Amino acid sequence: MKANTAPAYTLTPAQREFYRTEGYLIVRQLWTKAEIAAIKRVIDDPAAAGQPIPEYWEPTVNPDGTLDPDPLKRYPRMLHLHRHQPIGKSMMLDPRIGAIVRALLEDDDPIACQSMVYFKPPGSRGQALHQDNFYLMVKPGTCIAAWTAIDPAITENGGLSVVPGTHTLDIQCPQPADSKRSFVNNYVPPPDGRQPVPANLAPGDVLFFNGSVIHGSEPNTHPTLWRRSFIAHYMPSTAEEIVSWYFPLHDFNGRVIERKSSAMGGPCGEDYDWSKLEKFA
Numbered sequence: 001m002k003a004n005t006a007p008a009y010t011l012t013p014a015q016r017e018f019y020r021t022e023g024y025l026i027v028r029q030l031w032t033k034a035e036i037a038a039i040k041r042v043i044d045d046p047a048a049a050g051q052p053i054p055e056y057w058e059p060t061v062n063p064d065g066t067l068d069p070d071p072l073k074r075y076p077r078m079l080h081l082h083r084h085q086p087i088g089k090s091m092m093l094d095p096r097i098g099a100i101v102r103a104l105l106e107d108d109d110p111i112a113c114q115s116m117v118y119f120k121p122p123g124s125r126g127q128a129l130h131q132d133n134f135y136l137m138v139k140p141g142t143c144i145a146a147w148t149a150i151d152p153a154i155t156e157n158g159g160l161s162v163v164p165g166t167h168t169l170d171i172q173c174p175q176p177a178d179s180k181r182s183f184v185n186n187y188v189p190p191p192d193g194r195q196p197v198p199a200n201l202a203p204g205d206v207l208f209f210n211g212s213v214i215h216g217s218e219p220n221t222h223p224t225l226w227r228r229s230f231i232a233h234y235m236p237s238t239a240e241e242i243v244s245w246y247f248p249l250h251d252f253n254g255r256v257i258e259r260k261s262s263a264m265g266g267p268c269g270e271d272y273d274w275s276k277l278e279k280f281a
């Protein structure tokens with residue numbers, strides 16, 4: 001019997017072409033309902049218990065035991081899910097994601113760099129428009145994100161928006177963001193004449209986007225709907241360096257892959273205070 005060498009997921013030529021021209025691609029219903037239910041169970045348990053996971057998930061608890069009024073202090077991002085939850089590793093290294101990212105990298109093998117979860121409860125601020133490779137500093141080339149909707153991600157609950165076609169831009173030095181709307185103080189304005197477009201996603205849909213694409217999200221103004229998402233970043237195997245905060249890197253067999261740590265200095269110049277940089281996209 002011949003070995004089954006079929007890729008776990010095949011993009012159509014039209015999907016590949018869309019990504020080439022727009023810098024992003026939505027793949028609908030990549031994850032099944034059961035898979036989305038499974039990740040919800042894993043992330044909601046520590047969150048509901050307010051149980052910190054040292055280094056990776058440390059919600060603010062006021063000394064008097066009261067809840068912080070900022071929902072993102074109670075539900076910050078959960079970092080590097082693949083290092084502390086088996087489901088994080090299996091989702092980050094899922095063969096369907098691997099096959100798609102490989103196709104979007106023009107058949108280069110992907111290396112997994114990080115995974116994280118956003119909870120974004122109602123009332124949370126968003127994340128101002130930015131470019132991911134400003135943070136990852138993958139060189140040569142750029143990173144690529146796979147952003148999975150766990151809840152519906154729509155305009156009202158602060159779904160993600162992308163500025164189509166911005167994958168061809170250089171990485172920009174960000175400006176200060178509006179701290180009332182964004183929990184991260186970096187803002188990259190879209191170039192003249194371009195606007196962010198909402199990627200309305202259903203649970204199980206995945207938005208893939210190039211690390212130079214300007215993207216971000218607005219506050220969650222929905223009265224009840226959370227906007228949980230699972231996000232993983234990848235780089236092409238031909239890339240030689242990345243910021244060391246993302247080490248260890250993995251290939252899709254789970255093996256550790258060595259790369260150089262990116263040299264400091266970037267679009268903001270050598271004097272930029274990198275110690276203040278939030279080291280995740």
Ligand SMILES: O=C(O)CCC(=O)C(=O)O
Pocket residue numbers: 118126127132145158159160215216217229231281
């Ligand atoms: O999910 C969001 O609101 C922002 C996430 C994001 O921009 C990113 O992962 O790079």
